[in-house]
Amino acid sequence: NAGVTQTPKFQVLKTGQSMTLQCAQDMNHNSMYWYRQDPGMGLRLIYYSASEGTTDKGEVPNGYNVSRLNKREFSLRLESAAPSQTSVYFCASTIRSSYNSPLHFGNGTRLTVT
């Protein structure tokens, strides 16, 4: 059972380049999320998709776009990468939009922008 799968695991970009981070879950979850993790700041929500066909901004959406391709897949795009986007990115999913449902996380993508 793969759970939440993120690709790639590592990426180095030059300032101004674009890339898409891929995320897929095989748990038939309805809600999916993208977080970034920076030292000393915990995880911060970038974008989320409460259900297939909907996406909304989180706490730190600037510089990012997302696509909920289908129920399984939720991608994060950086159109013009900046050094401030150097971070570890996590995709997560949960069965339903409810306060008692835990999020399950992928293994993360470590992105460096030079």
Next chain:
Amino acid sequence: AQKITQTQPGMFVQEKEAVTLDCTYDTSDQSYGLFWYKQPSSGEMIFLIYQGSYDEQNATEGRYSLNFQKARKSANLVISASQLGDSAMYFCAMREYRSNDYKLSFGAGTTVTVRA
């Protein structure tokens, strides 16, 4: 204002001893969930334990227990009989309803180092 506060950036604990990780939270909602996650040095986020705002009993999962004090808005994690494999970063998180969804907010984390 910080939603989740973890005041201990780092802690050391002797193997086989218990350790308590502090977490306080801020919400005016009646319905919310509190979660603890473990992040080992390999980087993955592992769900450990959950406590609901309406739960009257403290949650337990094996060696993990959550000391829930609702009036004080406190949700401390207790790890009993620490093992070397418990060395990791631990995050407290809260799920509450904001803008059409129950969002999960994280504290800054506490690094635990278990000494042999």
